[in-house]
Amino acid sequence: MIKLRKSEERGHADFGRLNSYHTFSFASYHDQNHMGFRALRVMNEDRVAAGQGFGHHSHANMEIVSYVLDGTLELKDWMETGEVVQTGELQRISAGTGISHSEFNPSGHQSAHFYQFWLLPKHRDVRPSSERRRFADNELKNSLRLVASPDGRDGSMSIQQDAMLYLSKLDHGASLDFAIADSRYVWLQVLRGAVSLNAAQLEAGAGAAIEDESMLKINATSDAEIMLFDLA
DSSP states (O other), X not given: OEEEEOGGGSEEEEOXXXXXXXXXXXXXXXXXXXXXXXXXXXXXXXXXXXXXXXXXXXEOSOEEEEEXXXXXXXXXXXXXXXXXXXXXXXXXXXXXXXEEEEEEOOOSSOOEEEEEEEEOOSSSSOOOEEEEEEOOHHHHBTSOEEEEETTOGGGOEEOSXXXXXXXXXXXXXXXXXXXXXXXXXXXXXXXXXEEEETTEEEXXXXXXXXXXXXXXXXXXXXXXXXXXXXXX
């Protein structure tokens, strides 16, 4: 079964400095029918205006993965160390026992466009940690590259959950097959472009919850970028 979550159906908040779309209930947007999928709890597509951002705020017991599609994002963590996550980079934070951090777009002219995903952790109250990673375009091109996993295998980031995150950049006309193991679930999110998923059509910003399927066939109907979550 494939259940679509269309881009235009997402929650939306525009504060000027921040333009945000919520696939699942978040902040003031609440939809009892869209509270998350398996361990995946938050999926936000954010655009932060030049010179704007979020002040220090706290998280605990959450796995937070940020992926910058365009622009840069300056992150200062609970240790007051800072790093600038560039276009094409991912950052993972295991909030564990609790962190405080801030997010800021340091550019004076370009907005920062990024996705942020939150997953519930398998184990609570772990020691907080973070890492940042970039994957080469030739690893992502027309293939599903593992970018996060429970054990950090194949050079992926490590997350505190039985979940595998894959990233792919697809040329128009390219296709991928993904076999789903027994008792596993998949969420597919289209970050850019458009794809067909089995018989379903998904545009940028759309997602799909997949269960009781054994094989996915993904075809790029334009140049596209996708993220696939393989979940317990």
